[in-house]
Amino acid sequence: MTPRATHRRALACAATVITAGLLMTACGGGKDDSKGSTPADADNAAAKSSTVKIDISDKDCAPTPATVPAGTVKFDVGNKGSAKVTEAELLDGGKILGEKENLTPGLSGDFTLNLDAGKYQVYCPGAKTEKTEFTVTGTAEKTWKDEPALVTATRQYATWVTGEVRELVTGTDAFTAAVKAGKTDDAKKLYGKARVHYERIESTAEVWGDIDGRIDGRIDDAATAADFTGFHRIEQELWEKNSTAGLGTLADRLSADVHDLYTKVQKVEYQPAAIANGATDLVNEIQSSKITGEEERYSHIDLLDFDGNLAGANEAVSVLLPVLKQKDPALADTVAQRYQATATALKAYAATPGYEDSGYVDYSKVTDAQRRVLAQAVDAYAESVSKIAGKIA
Amino acid sequence: MTPDAQRDSGPATSAVSRRRLLGAVGAGAAVAGAALGAGGTALANRDSGSGSGAPTGHAAPATVDFRGAHQAGIATPSQDRLCFATFDVAPNATRADLAALLTTWTAAAEAMALGRPVPGDEGDLNTPPDDTGEAVGLSPGRLTITIGYGPGLFDDRFGLAARRPSALRPLPKLPGENLDPAVTGGDLCVQACADDPQVAFHAVRNLRRLGFGTVLPRWMELGFGRTSSTSPQQATPRNLMGFKDGTRNIDARDEKVMGRHVWIGEEEPQRWVRGGSYLVSRKIRMRMEQWDRDRLGDQQDVFGRYKGSGAPLTGHSEFDTPDFAAKSGGQYVIPDDAHIRLASPENNKGLRILRRGYSYTDGIDKETGDLLGGLFFIAFMNSPDRFVTLQRVLGAHDALNEYIQHIGSGVFAVPPGLAAGQDWGAQLFG
Numbered sequence: 001m002t003p004r005a006t007h008r009r010a011l012a013c014a015a016t017v018i019t020a021g022l023l024m025t026a027c028g029g030g031k032d033d034s035k036g037s038t039p040a041d042a043d044n045a046a047a048k049s050s051t052v053k054i055d056i057s058d059k060d061c062a063p064t065p066a067t068v069p070a071g072t073v074k075f076d077v078g079n080k081g082s083a084k085v086t087e088a089e090l091l092d093g094g095k096i097l098g099e100k101e102n103l104t105p106g107l108s109g110d111f112t113l114n115l116d117a118g119k120y121q122v123y124c125p126g127a128k129t130e131k132t133e134f135t136v137t138g139t140a141e142k143t144w145k146d147e148p149a150l151v152t153a154t155r156q157y158a159t160w161v162t163g164e165v166r167e168l169v170t171g172t173d174a175f176t177a178a179v180k181a182g183k184t185d186d187a188k189k190l191y192g193k194a195r196v197h198y199e200r201i202e203s204t205a206e207v208w209g210d211i212d213g214r215i216d217g218r219i220d221d222a223a224t225a226a227d228f229t230g231f232h233r234i235e236q237e238l239w240e241k242n243s244t245a246g247l248g249t250l251a252d253r254l255s256a257d258v259h260d261l262y263t264k265v266q267k268v269e270y271q272p273a274a275i276a277n278g279a280t281d282l283v284n285e286i287q288s289s290k291i292t293g294e295e296e297r298y299s300h301i302d303l304l305d306f307d308g309n310l311a312g313a314n315e316a317v318s319v320l321l322p323v324l325k326q327k328d329p330a331l332a333d334t335v336a337q338r339y340q341a342t343a344t345a346l347k348a349y350a351a352t353p354g355y356e357d358s359g360y361v362d363y364s365k366v367t368d369a370q371r372r373v374l375a376q377a378v379d380a381y382a383e384s385v386s387k388i389a390g391k392i393a
Numbered sequence: 394m395t396p397d398a399q400r401d402s403g404p405a406t407s408a409v410s411r412r413r414l415l416g417a418v419g420a421g422a423a424v425a426g427a428a429l430g431a432g433g434t435a436l437a438n439r440d441s442g443s444g445s446g447a448p449t450g451h452a453a454p455a456t457v458d459f460r461g462a463h464q465a466g467i468a469t470p471s472q473d474r475l476c477f478a479t480f481d482v483a484p485n486a487t488r489a490d491l492a493a494l495l496t497t498w499t500a501a502a503e504a505m506a507l508g509r510p511v512p513g514d515e516g517d518l519n520t521p522p523d524d525t526g527e528a529v530g531l532s533p534g535r536l537t538i539t540i541g542y543g544p545g546l547f548d549d550r551f552g553l554a555a556r557r558p559s560a561l562r563p564l565p566k567l568p569g570e571n572l573d574p575a576v577t578g579g580d581l582c583v584q585a586c587a588d589d590p591q592v593a594f595h596a597v598r599n600l601r602r603l604g605f606g607t608v609l610p611r612w613m614e615l616g617f618g619r620t621s622s623t624s625p626q627q628a629t630p631r632n633l634m635g636f637k638d639g640t641r642n643i644d645a646r647d648e649k650v651m652g653r654h655v656w657i658g659e660e661e662p663q664r665w666v667r668g669g670s671y672l673v674s675r676k677i678r679m680r681m682e683q684w685d686r687d688r689l690g691d692q693q694d695v696f697g698r699y700k701g702s703g704a705p706l707t708g709h710s711e712f713d714t715p716d717f718a719a720k721s722g723g724q725y726v727i728p729d730d731a732h733i734r735l736a737s738p739e740n741n742k743g744l745r746i747l748r749r750g751y752s753y754t755d756g757i758d759k760e761t762g763d764l765l766g767g768l769f770f771i772a773f774m775n776s777p778d779r780f781v782t783l784q785r786v787l788g789a790h791d792a793l794n795e796y797i798q799h800i801g802s803g804v805f806a807v808p809p810g811l812a813a814g815q816d817w818g819a820q821l822f823g
Contacts, residue, residue: 273519276519277519334606337485337606338606341485341606376483376609379605380483380605380606381606383602383605383606384605384606386520386521387520387521389519389520390517390519390520
């Protein structure tokens with residue numbers, strides 16, 4: 001699998017998009033998701049926690065009690081002596097929400113789920129009665145929308161993204177105008193200035209795989225030569241041939257795609273977990289395509305892209321930080337510290353005005369040993385960012 | 394998982410930081426491991442079997458005790474596979490960071506040694522799993538995780554200078570070596586051995602992941618085909634030159650010999666490291682193409698043994714004691730520069746070390762197409778000077794030198810085993 005395919009699949013989850021009344025809940029967060037409880041649950045009187053005992057036998061696997069209030073439910077599963085029936089599952093219709101398997105006689109285990117009100121089934125394949133009803137009563141689980149701080153965070157993020165895409169439109173129009181006017185040197189300098197805005201919001205833009213492919217696709221992604229369009233296609237001509245000849249159509253198309261993106265971005269509704277995981281994706285992008293020099297293989301302005309991805313991740317983290325500080329101050333500290341370490345590592349390569357006015361040195365001049373130092377900082381930051389979603393939602 | 398351990402990892406403690414959580418789980422798991430005993434073995438056998446739950450007749454249990462007087466992975470009968478990695482402490486990491494990581498590592502290592510995943514939250518679809526998952530369903534494969542500390546750790550960065558084990562210092566330049574800094578040294582080392590390479594790799598991978606931001610990986614080596622036996626019950630394996638190379642190794646079950654040669658004892662002023670050992674690693678490249686073109690007679694003279702039987706050139710069977718005085722036609726039967734002569738205790742004032750090496754390969758040389766590989770030598774001893782003494786002789790005179798080169802190196806103080814409730818952080822920092 002190419003790195004591109006990998007991140008696109010992951011990033012498709014970065015945002016929820018409302019298009020023509022269709023709500024695409026991209027990445028879970030619904031009642032079916034089993035998850036560990038958060039500290040907020042403990043403080044929250046509405047959230048309940050129950051323990052349900054399930055003894056599996058050749059006869060059945062009836063839960064005790066058979067009815068619990070909505071909230072965190074821990075299932076203690078034990079096998080007192082059945083060699084035939086060795087597992088129990090909690091089903092919601094056909095979907096397995098949680099299970100404990102391979103419980104040979106005498107063994108026990110457990111699993112914990114966050115459950116909304118509804119009818120469920122405890123299922124132990126092989127027993128005389130394989131399915132027993134299990135009921136969860138009460139109100140629906142609280143969602144992030146009940147937390148004003150998280151609602152604020154999603155609004156802040158949406159406003160920021162819209163602003164960045166507006167800048168992207170302005171920058172791209174200036175860039176494509178220079179390309180069409182045949183001003184090669186100007187175009188090279190405007191290229192990075194436009195792109196950095198894309199790099200900041202890449203995790204959102206990639207929701208639309210086709211637009212993203214047209215704007216930001218690499219030569220490796222294109223099925224045929226004609227499919228290679230957008231920034232990197234123009235980049236190739238500008239730096240390899242030092243010419244703008246014949247790039248007019250590509251420039252127009254890039255401009256149109258970016259305008260299209262601006263329209264679409266305004267219909268995105270963000271979820272806190274998606275914002276957090278989008279930040280992880282952005283930091284992963286640094287590791288998979290900037291550190292390697294894969295992204296800007298002709299222009300070598302990768303450090304400016306690095307800067308863009310890092311700033312985008314930091315923005316996403318920043319809007320969530322007030323909530324994260326409350327729910328997991330230690331993680332909030334770690335994330336802030338590792339962001340600083342990454343920013344400091346990058347800063348070592350800052351230059352004014354820098355290579356192609358990018359604010360940084362030519363990335364092809366950065367040695368493997370230096371790249372490794374950058375990579376280590378990025379990896380550590382990404383690892384901490386990847387834990388945010390589970391803490392805030 | 395036992396109720397106790399589960400309670401610790403359950404919702405009640407999820408408010409604490411992950412590192413503290415891991416510490417708590419570790420303590421729970423320790424108690425569970427001690428209390429379970431036979432049950433743990435039964436579970437392990439079940440895991441290593443066909444999955445039917447029937448006894449497999451597997452003589453060795455699939456788990457090795459994590460805690461004890463000495464760290465596992467030294468006297469433990471050699472497993473088939475190795476994953477070895479060294480780390481440097483990150484430039485911005487503090488004493489507290491390092492101590493916290495060692496506590497976290499203890500909990501994770503103990504869980505993995507029991508065949509369990511790295512403890513943490515399970516099943517949150519919005520968060521990466523705490524365990525990377527590739528060892529789930531595999532037998533623990535007698536996994537041992539052994540930690541060691543390089544000389545650099547005891548500089549002034551973490552206030553550990555006063556706790557430096559007295560014999561721990563970088564190895565001197567040794568004859569014939571050509572060390573690549575990219576596979577040499579490190580502040581910490583982790584030796585993971587198991588009968589399944591995926592289990593050993595999983596262990597190092599997860600410790601590395603937990604170490605993000607605190608330690609930076611320096612180098613890593615995968616080993617296969619153990620090249621020595623640490624118990625006569627194990628057949629003597631062959632190295633990549635096709636020779637039996639561990640016949641006269643220390644029997645690690647012999648407490649007296651281990652006490653004299655391997656375990657750090659009363660002679661060490663640093664009490665905290667008594668019961669530990671020193672680990673010396675050497676990445677030794679073999680020039681396999683050249684070796685394979687050497688005539689059998691010369692190959693046998695280089696080692697001082699018969700290639701087929703493994704017997705010394707003065708004997709008939711593998712375990713015959715070599716007769717270093719025997720001559721034929723005025724020449725020693727076991728030549729002056731034969732490997733077993735130069736390495737023997739008889740010719741080194743009784744000096745012995747416990748070898749625990751593995752074969753390795755890094756693929757092929759991209760310029761020549763020659764095989765890259767050889768011996769990843771690991772040995773334990775109560776002072777690195779023992780290795781230095783031996784290697785000064787071998788590096789200068791060993792006939793084998795024509796076909797090998799030492800290209801990587803490491804020396805680490807290996808702390809003693811952990812007592813119940815103790816962790817590596819508290820052990821190191823006191």
